[in-house]
Amino acid sequence: MIDNLNDTYAMKKLFLLVIVLFLSFQQVTLAAIGEAANTPDSVFLFSYATSRDDGRSGLRFAWSMDQKHWFAVGQGTGYLRCDYSRWGSQKKMLDPFLKQLPDGGWLCTWKLNTHDGYGQAKSKDLVYWESQKYPQVTSDFEGTRVKVTIDGQEQTGNINRVSWTLVDKLTKHYERNQYRNFLHAERPVQDKERFAGLKPVKATITVQPEETKEISNLLLGIFFEDINYSADGGLYAELIQNRDFEYDPSDREGDKNWNSTHSWKLEGDNATFTINTSDPVHPNNPHYAVLNIQQPGAVLTNAGFDGIALQAGEKYDFSLFGRIPAGHKSNKLQVRLIDSNGTVQGEASITVSSRSWKTYKTVLTAPETTVKYWSILKYLTILSMKNAGLDDAVDRVFPASVNAFSSSGIPL
Numbered sequence: 001m002i003d004n005l006n007d008t009y010a011m012k013k014l015f016l017l018v019i020v021l022f023l024s025f026q027q028v029t030l031a032a033i034g035e036a037a038n039t040p041d042s043v044f045l046f047s048y049a050t051s052r053d054d055g056r057s058g059l060r061f062a063w064s065m066d067q068k069h070w071f072a073v074g075q076g077t078g079y080l081r082c083d084y085s086r087w088g089s090q091k092k093m094l095d096p097f098l099k100q101l102p103d104g105g106w107l108c109t110w111k112l113n114t115h116d117g118y119g120q121a122k123s124k125d126l127v128y129w130e131s132q133k134y135p136q137v138t139s140d141f142e143g144t145r146v147k148v149t150i151d152g153q154e155q156t157g158n159i160n161r162v163s164w165t166l167v168d169k170l171t172k173h174y175e176r177n178q179y180r181n182f183l184h185a186e187r188p189v190q191d192k193e194r195f196a197g198l199k200p201v202k203a204t205i206t207v208q209p210e211e212t213k214e215i216s217n218l219l220l221g222i223f224f225e226d227i228n229y230s231a232d233g234g235l236y237a238e239l240i241q242n243r244d245f246e247y248d249p250s251d252r253e254g255d256k257n258w259n260s261t262h263s264w265k266l267e268g269d270n271a272t273f274t275i276n277t278s279d280p281v282h283p284n285n286p287h288y289a290v291l292n293i294q295q296p297g298a299v300l301t302n303a304g305f306d307g308i309a310l311q312a313g314e315k316y317d318f319s320l321f322g323r324i325p326a327g328h329k330s331n332k333l334q335v336r337l338i339d340s341n342g343t344v345q346g347e348a349s350i351t352v353s354s355r356s357w358k359t360y361k362t363v364l365t366a367p368e369t370t371v372k373y374w375s376i377l378k379y380l381t382i383l384s385m386k387n388a389g390l391d392d393a394v395d396r397v398f399p400a401s402v403n404a405f406s407s408s409g410i411p412l
Contacts, residue, residue: 040065040164046148047098048157049110055082055093059108061126062150063167067159070150073167074174082119083132084112085250093119097143097158109140116250126166127173136277136286233305239316239397241305245275245287260287268298281321281357281393288393290325300382301338302395310337310345313368315400319361320382321393322352328389336381337364352390363400 046062049055058078062070082093096110106123117136123129147156186194224230233241241263252258266273272292280286291300310316318335330353337346346364382395 042161042163043167045160045162045167046070046150046155046157047096047108047160048155049078049093049096050155055096055110056088056091058082058093059096059098059110060155061167061170062148062155064148067148070148072150073170076151077174077177079126079170079173080108080121080123080129082110082112084116084119084134086252090250095141095145095156097141097145098160099140099143099158100160107140109138111141113250116248126170229305237398239304239308239399240302240395242302243396244285244394245289246285260289263303264289265301265303266291266298267301268293268295270294271298273300276391285393288321288391291390291392293331293389300392308337308397310366311399312366314366316346316364316366317361317398317400318348318364318396319359320350320352320395321357322360323354323357323391324352325389325391326355331390333382333390335362335364337366338381357391357393364397 043063043065044067046064048060048062050057050060057076058081060076060078061073063073064070080093082091085091090113092111092113094111094113096108098106098108101107101122104124106126107120108123108129109118109120111117112119112134117134118138118141119132119134120138120140121129121132143158145156145158147154149155224235228234232238242260245260245264247258247260247262249256249258260275261273264273271294272290274290274292275287276290277286277288280288289300291298316337324330330351332349332351334347334349336344339345346366348362348364350360350362352358352360382392
């Protein structure tokens with residue numbers, strides 16, 4: 001009799017357990033179905049940059065299902081920031097416009113400031129972006145902007161229809177970054193709390209000398225801060241300053257003297273020296289010098305980096321990208337290195353004759369007798385021997401001993 005009562009009681013417990021498990025499973029299933037049902041296939045994505053900081057916090061996103069109620073993605077995180085200019089306060093993203101490309105990727109275009117043109121970047125997923133470009137003119141900036149309210153603040157931007165998975169990916173990227181930042185914020189002072197309860201661990205390290213690798217004796221380490229002439233005019237062997245006529249005021253906090261003609265000077269009568277951007281030698285080198293010589297003897301000089309360092313007996317490779325504009329004939333140029341007394345300390349000549357961009361090269365040799373072991377010259381001169389025109393894109397003077405390691409120097 002007692003055994004039968006025990007069996008009945010056990011069966012009731014088992015039955016109740018099955019009921020509880022069934023109800024729990026049903027709740028989880030219904031919750032999953034509800035979540036899937038509440039997740040939209042697509043939403044409206046609003047892209048913008050805040051005007052209060054001139055967009056320095058970057059490209060932001062918000063989403064909506066009805067274009068009335070907007071929710072910030074990543075709590076206002078900037079998913080793309082402008083890299084243009086030297087300092088953070090100048091890296092602005094003004095009035096960005098985001099559009100989807102035919103291949104499914106994305107293109108973001110924004111104004112840099114009031115005078116430097118535009119910034120552009122492409123992305124496949126709005127999370128990882130390609131290198132930025134900075135065209136002077138572009139039609140990609142044109143498009144309809146609207147105003148929406150996000151967290152009580154009115155913002156201006158544009159709207160695209162996107163899949164919910166894209167918004168979800170943006171959110172997850174923000175969450176991963178937050179977790180990473182949390183880990184990076186850990187400090188040793190917190191170790192007592194973080195590692196409370198841990199016990200000492202005894203470990204054995206076994207050295208395996210047979211697995212060692214020989215370290216190359218060519219591996220060296222060095223650090224320098226790229227200010228003044230540490231790089232250009234320093235470790236980098238180029239002796240011509242602003243060799244490609246690409247200095248820009250925005251690179252130096254709006255200094256108007258820091259421009260395409262910086263370090264260059266034209267001397268002589270009936271001659272002009274201007275900068276042009278039509279049909280350049282390369283898109284990455286859009287500026288070039290235009291010389292119009294009406295009387296032989298005009299001289300274009302470059303002051304180098306507070307002068308030009310010259311070593312006695314050393315050979316120096318000179319080259320330029322040049323062409324003869326329409327309506328002019330070939331031009332013979334005399335290239336000279338001049339010291340502070342006006343004495344020529346190296347010279348050679350080249351003849352520019354091509355109608356299209358072409359590299360012209362020659363070698364300058366410093367004399368053994370008049371030049372000290374190291375001398376600082378005043379400038380390099382390019383002397384026109386004829387009445388002619390010349391387009392000059394890039395000038396280079398490299399010590400031949402350095403140039404032997406890199407026949408073309410740093411590429412355009």
